[in-house]
Amino acid sequence: MLQGKAHAALISAPGSGQGKSMVTAALARLHRNAGRTVRVFKHGPDYLDPMVQEVASGQPVYQLHPWMTGEHECRWRLAKAAQEADVILVEGSMGLFDGSPSSADLAILAGIPALPVIDAWSMAQTFGAVAQGLANYHPDLAIHEVIANRIGSPGHGKLLNESMPEGIALLGAIPRHEAMQIPDRHLGLVQASELSGLDAQLDAAAKVLEEAGLGRLPKEVSLSADAPTPAPDYLRGVRIAIAKDDAFAFIYRANLDVLEEMGAALHFFSPLNDSTLPECDALWLPGGYPELHAARFSANQPMHDAIRAHHWAGKPILAECGGLMSCVEQLVDGDGNGHAMLGLLPGTARMAGKLTALGLQSLHTQRGELRGHTYHHSLLDTSLKPLARTRKLAGSEAEPIYIEGALVASYFHGYFPSAPKLVADIFTGQPIHQAE
Structure with a gap:
């Protein structure tokens, strides 16, 4: 106590x-x-x-x-x-x-x-x-x-x-x-x-x-x-590279804590400034402001090549909100200018000039309920069919969860301590099975 x-x-x-x-x-x-x-x-x-x-x-x-x-x-x-x-x-x-x-x-x-x-x-x-x-x-x-x-x-x-x-x-x-x-x-x-x-x-x-x-x-x-029960070491020995700079910065401290508690080794990098990824088994592209730095990110081709190589090697990627926007083919910023993105998913993310989604949501799977929220000012036009959807507690409609190989991408921001096993499955490339 x-x-x-x-x-x-x-x-x-x-x-x-x-x-x-x-x-x-x-x-x-x-x-x-x-x-x-x-x-x-x-x-x-x-x-x-x-x-x-x-x-x-x-x-x-x-x-x-x-x-x-x-x-x-x-x-x-x-x-x-x-x-x-x-x-x-x-x-x-x-x-x-x-x-x-x-x-x-x-x-x-x-x-x-x-x-x-x-x-x-x-x-x-x-x-x-x-x-x-x-x-x-x-x-x-x-x-x-x-x-x-x-x-x-x-x-x-x-x-x-x-x-x-x-x-x-x-x-x-x-x-x-x-x-x-x-x-x-x-x-x-x-x-x-x-x-x-x-x-x-x-x-x-x-x-x-x-x-x-x-x-x-x-x-x-x-x-x-009472102190909580520590999360099991589901990620023992797994190296996770985490994007962190002015374009990718929406990271809960508790998310980092639970990753380390599960045994992961965390390595930070800047998609805007770096040309290579850290040595890693999995990649996390969190939310942020890619729309404000789209030209700079688009011009960093060595980083694009490194992330694409990671994906093509079948290694896991979690892309949340701004991370999702960076994974599609094109991002259209607030001034209407289009910028080439990673192209890991088909489609275009376009700034809408207004709030397009807001609310508490959760992803229900057989491995647990990942709780979190959605909040964005862009819209995604894609031919890709979602393999899962969040459920809303309040606010906007449920967010699609797109899965392409070992890439899991969505506008949904998850609070990792709410479902450690599910998070570990994402970062180790295990299949996600949505609960009925």
């Missing part, structure tokens, strides 16, 4: 776009700069926010989601963090009660209070009503205080504080400040590796929060859970 205590809060908001990601990052940096060990987690499927939170906290960031990662794993990761950290911050997703399971459901499951960030840009006394509504909506959710974001003046902050209902405190009122702004694009925040000066910006944002009175620690909570 793992047991620990830490000051903890789930940072959420009434809806998306209220500033909770940057507030979470600034809080993490504020407490880190004060000499505290800070662990940040992210509710639900997300690759981009955790990149920024890792820079802010200086610690690894993992996903927590009662369905995708499982309730037991949520409790275990938090309890383990409480043994090492002074402060635990969980960044919520969407609005506090949006989705099923929602950010509020995670806070209730974990026994930690929610700390809503409310955009006060065009609000006065109604701010207090919003805070009261959030606090009273679910009887099992604890909300002791809230944060006002993007206030216009100290007088505005005073007005908001006076509107607070009994039993709920205003932790602080954050002024509009350039340090609190972070750029985004069609899939979310710009990748942390692409943001020059991010460290300095986070220090400046932490100073903004400190001056706004947000240096007070959240409530201390006790967290406990």
Whole structure:
């Protein structure tokens, strides 16, 4: 049994776009700069926010989601963090009660209070009503205080504080400040590796929060859970080459952990910059932004030749979302320009200029249920018939799973710890049999 205590809060908001990601990052940096060990987690499927939170906290960031990662794993990761950290911050997703399971459901499951960030840009006394509504909506959710974001003046902050209902405190009122702004694009925040000066910006944002009175620690909570059973060594001695650069970067840390737990040796490479693959038995092409780097990837013919040779030798490849897009014959970017891709699968991936799929999904097979999600802005035109399909929990229609030799490709992003045996089968080229 793992047991620990830490000051903890789930940072959420009434809806998306209220500033909770940057507030979470600034809080993490504020407490880190004060000499505290800070662990940040992210509710639900997300690759981009955790990149920024890792820079802010200086610690690894993992996903927590009662369905995708499982309730037991949520409790275990938090309890383990409480043994090492002074402060635990969980960044919520969407609005506090949006989705099923929602950010509020995670806070209730974990026994930690929610700390809503409310955009006060065009609000006065109604701010207090919003805070009261959030606090009273679910009887099992604890909300002791809230944060006002993007206030216009100290007088505005005073007005908001006076509107607070009994039993709920205003932790602080954050002024509009350039340090609190972070750029985004069609899939979310710009990748942390692409943001020059991010460290300095986070220090400046932490100073903004400190001056706004947000240096007070959240409530201390006790967290406990049993440790999970380790995954068997299904991949003992298997060498897996993993694409990782600005075009291929959507990788859950937990996915890497379970691959290593199963005995795999992981070797990273850049499809944009390298000319050869590492010595490997299997290849993973994760999601990312191939559409933003399509010309550069298309021009790297030595890498194309290396990946094709790997495939033609009958070695396994897992291609997820952006990885799938790189495996077809052509990718048409957002400007309408076509770029030659690997040609391992027939067809064209074309940017649609809008969101084309979003939702939690899972792949049901005789070797287990791989849980995960789909989220993309492109469409695939292919003559290839899928050999399996995901099932949707919520959101978009099921995603096709394309299998060509030992290549498994789909827009679906899998959370590997949910089905270790199935994942091991994919990386060892075993056939996938969809469950009825």
